[in-house]
Amino acid sequence: MAVYTSLSDSDMRALVADYYLGELVSFQGISGGVENTNYFLITTTGKYVVTLFEEFDLDEVPYFLDVVAHLKHKGFNVPAALIDIHGERLREVNARPAIIVDCFPGSELKQTDVTSCRLMGEALAKLHIAGEDFPEHRDSHRGVAWWHKTSNAIEAELEPQQAQLLMSQIAEFDVFMAEHKDLPKTTIHGDLFFNNTLFEGDKLSAIIDFYNACHSWVMYDLAIVVNDWCSDMTTGELDMTKYRALLKAYLHERDVSAEEILAWPYMLRIAALRFWLSRLEAWHGAKHDPVRLAQQHDPLEFQRILEARVRYVPALV
Ligand SMILES: Nc1ncnc2c1ncn2[C@@H]1O[C@H](COP(=O)(O)OP(=O)(O)OP(=O)(O)O)[C@@H](O)[C@H]1O
Numbered sequence: 345m346a347v348y349t350s351l352s353d354s355d356m357r358a359l360v361a362d363y364y365l366g367e368l369v370s371f372q373g374i375s376g377g378v379e380n381t382n383y384f385l386i387t388t389t390g391k392y393v394v395t396l397f398e399e400f401d402l403d404e405v406p407y408f409l410d411v412v413a414h415l416k417h418k419g420f421n422v423p424a425a426l427i428d429i430h431g432e433r434l435r436e437v438n439a440r441p442a443i444i445v446d447c448f449p450g451s452e453l454k455q456t457d458v459t460s461c462r463l464m465g466e467a468l469a470k471l472h473i474a475g476e477d478f479p480e481h482r483d484s485h486r487g488v489a490w491w492h493k494t495s496n497a498i499e500a501e502l503e504p505q506q507a508q509l510l511m512s513q514i515a516e517f518d519v520f521m522a523e524h525k526d527l528p529k530t531t532i533h534g535d536l537f538f539n540n541t542l543f544e545g546d547k548l549s550a551i552i553d554f555y556n557a558c559h560s561w562v563m564y565d566l567a568i569v570v571n572d573w574c575s576d577m578t579t580g581e582l583d584m585t586k587y588r589a590l591l592k593a594y595l596h597e598r599d600v601s602a603e604e605i606l607a608w609p610y611m612l613r614i615a616a617l618r619f620w621l622s623r624l625e626a627w628h629g630a631k632h633d634p635v636r637l638a639q640q641h642d643p644l645e646f647q648r649i650l651e652a653r654v655r656y657v658p659a660l661v
């Protein structure tokens with residue numbers, strides 16, 4: 345269970361007393377999720393989620409809260425931080441930055457299907473368009489500089505064939521990007537896996553976990569989504585029915601440029617590599633701690649996806 349910072353009953357009571365949320369009824373750590381500590385919180389006024397940020401210092405968090413506030417203002421169901429009795433949306437709890445957000449109705453998908461892929465394609469295009477005028481431009485903390493540094497640090501731990509795949513794909517991406525410096529960017533979610541959405545029946549009820557948001561290539565974000573929503577995780581291969589449904593819905597809402605079409609294979613591969621690498625980094629960091637290791641996602645899933653995208657990439661349009 346991913347509760348890295350434990351809150352006691354009196355911690356939670358003190359926190360709730362600082363909001364206009366009535367009295368504490370109960371709270372429970374949320375299993376699933378690997379980056380932050382999350383609790384479901386029930387008070388006499390409703391159900392909420394408390395998030396304690398495990399990867400960021402207090403001064404790094406406002407960017408992410410601003411992204412969510414911008415999207416909420418444009419009508420998206422996204423978790424904006426609630427304001428406390430002091431007029432603040434961000435505070436420190438047990439030495440971690442912390443927020444409280446509304447708990448959305450709906451539940452996580454167990455797996456994607458053609459309908460959910462279609463809904464995601466449409467919502468993602470709208471999200472990308474809505475993010476264009478967000479004025480704060482933050483680079484990804486797991487972007488180009490991070491994948492160079494982390495791949496160099498981890499290379500020696502890998503099998504020769506894995507190291508070759510990792511390093512050659514980064515080099516190929518660098519060569520392509522050197523010739524295509526003006527690829528369109530927007531404010532991207534950066535981690536829009538299907539476990540970061542909630543559905544009520546066939547309705548997409550919320551998009552959550554914006555803590556990898558950044559200013560980056562639009563096609564990179566689309567590739568992150570396609571790799572997670574449309575891949576068979578056991579083989580890495582694309583389910584072409586889901587793939588076509590997601591892209592058709594996306595392209596109905598947002599036009600892509602000729603350069604973006606050219607970039608598509610590179611984006612699918614680097615998006616797979618980014619999650620392979622973050623999972624490898626987390627796995628190597630946790631390998632001497634069985635409890636933490638058991639919480640990690642399997643790096644092999646994204647190695648297989650990358651290998652599949654090296655073998656074959658279907659057309660974007
Ligand atoms: N606002 C919310 N409303 C309803 N459920 C939520 C909300 N926020 C989080 N959850 C639930 O908590 C789970 C974990 O949250 P979240 O994905 O933000 O954690 P994380 O540690 O950042 O995860 P990840 O592994 O994706 O980085 C979600 O999958 C969802 O089930």
Ligand SMILES: N[C@@H](CCO)C(=O)O
Binds near residue numbers: 379623641
């Ligand atoms: N979505 C990520 C974890 C959170 O960033 C993964 O599945 O590796």
